[in-house]
Amino acid sequence: MSDPHAITREIDRSHMQVSDEVAIQITSMNKWYGAFHVLRDINMTVNRGERIVICGPSGSGKSTLIRCINRLEEHQSGHIIVDGTELTNDLKNIDKVRSEVGMVFQHFNLFPHLTILENCTLAPIWVRKVPRKEAEETAMHYLSKVKIPEQAHKYPGQLSGGQQQRVAIARSLCMRPRIMLFDEPTSALDPEMIKEVLDTMIELAEEGMTMLCVTHEMGFAQAVANRVIFMDQGQIVEQNEPKEFFNNPQSDRTKLFLSQILGH
């Protein structure tokens, strides 16, 4: 296997513990875009501390699935329960879930009119009502963690893609979420920047964060994930722990997908 972004470093697994507590519970969930059945009978339980990688061909509904978890998309049947709060039309529940769940997008979606620091302090100040001073200290803490504290007063447009994505991660962390969702966080990056973002994500995993990552970085999946979910045509086709998933795929679709993505 030749993976240009193979994870070579040693992973510290001392804090990566999966607890019995359920973080996300999805049962018989279906979603349609008009007449198009995009998610079909999704059942999935995520325990606290799990690191799950979701992969699958383009258009298989991966983004839609994780966007349902913080209600960026609405599901039409079934249940999604995040940290004990069911996602319904009740705005209060949605707000509660969104404040527990952080999300990182493929295209970063930083706010271009605000500085890096302001990007990171905005939600804590307005949503969590944290005093500005404290919010700034928290922001600087997380910006140091993603190794760009010196860029705090620049604007997003002045940063490289990899730096922007790390800011986006820090921005989410500033809300102190208990669950992090990643939607192809490295797909829009130049190859030399992928590693710095993956490193940040690995560090997060090492601290025991519950993570759902849509990604095709199989090196990351093997090094960090405790479970890999393969989706196709809006369904969960196969899920397994990484070693089994990669070495002993069961379904033909999974085999085909793996052979394409790993370039055998």
Add this chain to the structure above:
Amino acid sequence: MPTKAAFVRKDMLAPQEPPVSERGAIKWARENLFSGPLNTFLTIVGVLAVFLIVKSALPWLLNGVWNANSMAECREIVAARHGEGATGACWAMVRERWHQYLFGFYPQELFWRPTMAFGLMFVALAPVLYFGNRTINMRMTAVAGVLTILALAGVSASFPQTIAGSEAGGLALLAAVIVFAGLTAVAWMAPRRLLILTLLYPAIGFYLLWGGSIWGPVGALAGFAILAVVYNLTKAQLGVVVATGAGVVVAAIWWLVVQSHVTGALHSILPLGTAHVDSDEFGGFLLAFVIGVTAIAASLPMGILLALGRRSDMPLIKALSVGFIEFIRGVPLITMLFTASLLLQYFLPPRSNFDLILRVIILVTFFSAAYIAEVIRGGLAALPRGQYEAADALGLDYWQAQRLIVMPQALKISIPGIVSSFIGLFKDTTLVALVGLHDPLQGVTKVVRAAIEWKGIYWEPYIFVGLIFFACCFSMSRYSMYLERKLKRDHR
């Protein structure tokens, strides 16, 4: 073995001047004025046209007379100085009638009130136009102060029978000095505090201009307090959008139906107030500014709401916004002004005795808001979906997302369009002449021409009024360019 293609330069060449034909004025003229037969022809025609215009207008401008009491006297003076048949402008009219162009028929002894309102307007604008910039805020406040005080002194010197002669005049000047000195100090110490003045300015300005019972503006402000209270009380149950709607409805009921009773009662208990000036007495640039500035200030938020409404998921709000925008854009402003003067009376509750200026302001605001809404909609459409998603994912509510994320970006994109609309609106205020108000261009000019001594004057008032309009519109345009440059530099 060196091949034929190999080449090594031994000594480097120093840069040389370009040939003469490629330099300076000659090059510029050749490229821009004489680059082909058509361009050469157009250049010659252009130069000729400019020459003819200057030739006929220049003597008229240069022969201008500043000191005379009538048109006839002007003509005599021109004839005496420059010979029979010479033409000359009669600026003496401006010298005698400037106050009508500025204030209309506003009582002369109260000229200090619009002057003060005008000066304070710039102080109120400073923190909005130059947000967070202490130096400019302070400079603008100080300059506005000095100019206002000079203007007050000038006005009272021109009308010695009014305030300057009395002790009150001296006191008023002293009061103005104190007010502006205080404001400058505030601008220096805490520029954001000036925003308080900005928020109160509509009430202050209104009261300075119309006077009367103090309870009127207090009641109008109370409407906003009611809006805020209703919003906060119902937000938890109804959600932000519906709560806003409820607040607006209750406040509107207050303003249109209840307020006049309450303020009337308060006035009978505690009659505080100053001399009332009737709307009929407003005119000239005072009128243009009252209508223009109010409509500009009100149409921006209204345009924002309409643009948001047009993109709303709620069918009713969307339909109302689209209907409003398309209807207003489909109707000429003149029609709306006639509506203001005739029809609006029928729709409003019988006891709300709206005066004509207020009605015109409301319809001009509607008119401008519809255009602004469309300009802002363009800005909103240019925002990537990811911005909304990021705001949602971070847990910002609808208004927070709009205020903190969406509007700053959408408005930035829309600045040129918005300012164009504002400039258009300001010039359109002259159309109020058609419903009998004394706008500076036609209304006042008609009055001036009706006077025996200025009969036959033609170009001078238009040039005078035109120059003032130009100065205002040009400043707005320059400010918009400044803002664009500043935001571009800031955000990249």
